[in-house]
Amino acid sequence: MRLRDDFVAVTVPATSANLGPGFDSMGLALDLHDTVSVHAITGPTSVVVEGEGAGRVPEDDSNMVVRALRLALDHVGAPQAGIRMHCTNRIPHGHGLGSSAAALVAGFALARALVGDPEALRAQDLLQLGTDVEGHPDNVAPAVLGGATVAWTEEGRAGAVRLDPPGFLRPVAFIPSFSLATSTARAVLPGTVPHADGVFNVSRAALLAALLSSGEKGPAAALSGEVAAGEGGARATTMHALLMEATRDRLHQEYRRPSMESSVALVDWLREAGCPAVISGAGPTVLSLEAVPDAVLAEAGAAGWEVRRLPVALEGVRQTRGRLAGVRP
Numbered sequence: 189m190r191l192r193d194d195f196v197a198v199t200v201p202a203t204s205a206n207l208g209p210g211f212d213s214m215g216l217a218l219d220l221h222d223t224v225s226v227h228a229i230t231g232p233t234s235v236v237v238e239g240e241g242a243g244r245v246p247e248d249d250s251n252m253v254v255r256a257l258r259l260a261l262d263h264v265g266a267p268q269a270g271i272r273m274h275c276t277n278r279i280p281h282g283h284g285l286g287s288s289a290a291a292l293v294a295g296f297a298l299a300r301a302l303v304g305d306p307e308a309l310r311a312q313d314l315l316q317l318g319t320d321v322e323g324h325p326d327n328v329a330p331a332v333l334g335g336a337t338v339a340w341t342e343e344g345r346a347g348a349v350r351l352d353p354p355g356f357l358r359p360v361a362f363i364p365s366f367s368l369a370t371s372t373a374r375a376v377l378p379g380t381v382p383h384a385d386g387v388f389n390v391s392r393a394a395l396l397a398a399l400l401s402s403g404e405k406g407p408a409a410a411l412s413g414e415v416a417a418g419e420g421g422a423r424a425t426t427m428h429a430l431l432m433e434a435t436r437d438r439l440h441q442e443y444r445r446p447s448m449e450s451s452v453a454l455v456d457w458l459r460e461a462g463c464p465a466v467i468s469g470a471g472p473t474v475l476s477l478e479a480v481p482d483a484v485l486a487e488a489g490a491a492g493w494e495v496r497r498l499p500v501a502l503e504g505v506r507q508t509r510g511r512l513a514g515v516r517p
């Protein structure tokens with residue numbers, strides 16, 4: 189294996205994991221991207237970081253994107269090279285929007301781009317390498333595949349399916365100024381949970397997957413407890429009621445309340461206002477899966493939350509420069 193290209197670039201989306209009940213399994217790609225370009229050179233590694241993480245993440249071989257790139261080159265038996273990297277980062281770090289998965293997937297995709305062989309480092313390899321490092325596949329899967337994903341592992345082997353997200357999904361992120369490392373947010377979770385809570389989450393996660401894969405028409409039939417209100421209205425009301433139910437969780441959000449009081453309180457408040465809100469990934473960002481009324485947005489903004497409408501990103505990581513530009517991994 190050799191390096192066929194010496195200047196390549198990729199773009200990778202932010203992701204929101206869990207989506208409420210789908211802990212470590214469900215995820216959504218969002219229209220907020222990091223872009224990274226690389227020159228393969230002879231000489232020492234240099235990294236320039238613009239935007240998120242600038243001045244904070246390393247600018248040498250210990251940078252997460254560089255480490256991922258080198259890991260993937262080793263994985264396919266390609267030679268290592270000097271790296272001159274430029275990162276334009278828009279995904280905030282440690283905020284539950286999948287910055288670490290994006291960094292890893294960007295690094296792997298850059299290695300694939302340098303190798304310039306479509307058979308090297310396919311989507312399955314990217315998913316596996318990323319899951320090996322992250323320990324769970326729920327951010328890596330949508331960063332690779334785009335759209336909405338359901339992912340799992342079996343004895344370390346990762347798998348994922350991509351769902352075409354329906355139009356009623358209109359994600360809105362509420363991003364606080366403070367960050368929280370995923371490792372900290374995972375440390376507060378219990379080793380075991382009550383069986384009834386497992387049953388609760390299985391039914392909600394299954395319902396959410398059903399809604400996300402049922403297209404614009406929605407499920408063939410639904411008994412949601414809602415009273416029918418005329419043709420289109422009944423469907424919209426039912427879908428909304430179903431989405432509210434499908435985004436409930438008992439496996440992680442409440443356990444995490446002490447480590448992000450204001451975020452879980454915002455989830456409660458948004459849900460009382462009729463928005464299907466969840467903690468995004470390991471937090472502390474909050475995500476509503478449906479549009480949020482302007483008055484609610486204004487109130488959250490006034491309370492200090494950065495409010496961003498982030499449409500679903502239909503595409504995952506994409507190479508934008510080099511001979512494989514435009515070819516899906």
Ligand SMILES: Nc1ncnc2c1ncn2[C@@H]1O[C@H](COP(=O)(O)OP(=O)(O)OP(=O)(O)O)[C@@H](O)[C@H]1O
Nearest residue numbers: 245252282283284285286287288291369370469470
């Ligand atoms: N583009 C990047 N370049 C270098 N390092 C990064 C980059 N993105 C993330 N990191 C590293 O990963 C850390 C954040 O990872 P962490 O898993 O804690 O949060 P997250 O991925 O943003 O959130 P979540 O996993 O809940 O969605 C950063 O503090 C930084 O060390």
Ligand SMILES: N[C@@H](CCO)C(=O)O
Nearest residue numbers: 205211212370469470
């Ligand atoms: N499922 C993960 C996502 C964050 O990486 C968690 O909630 O800890």
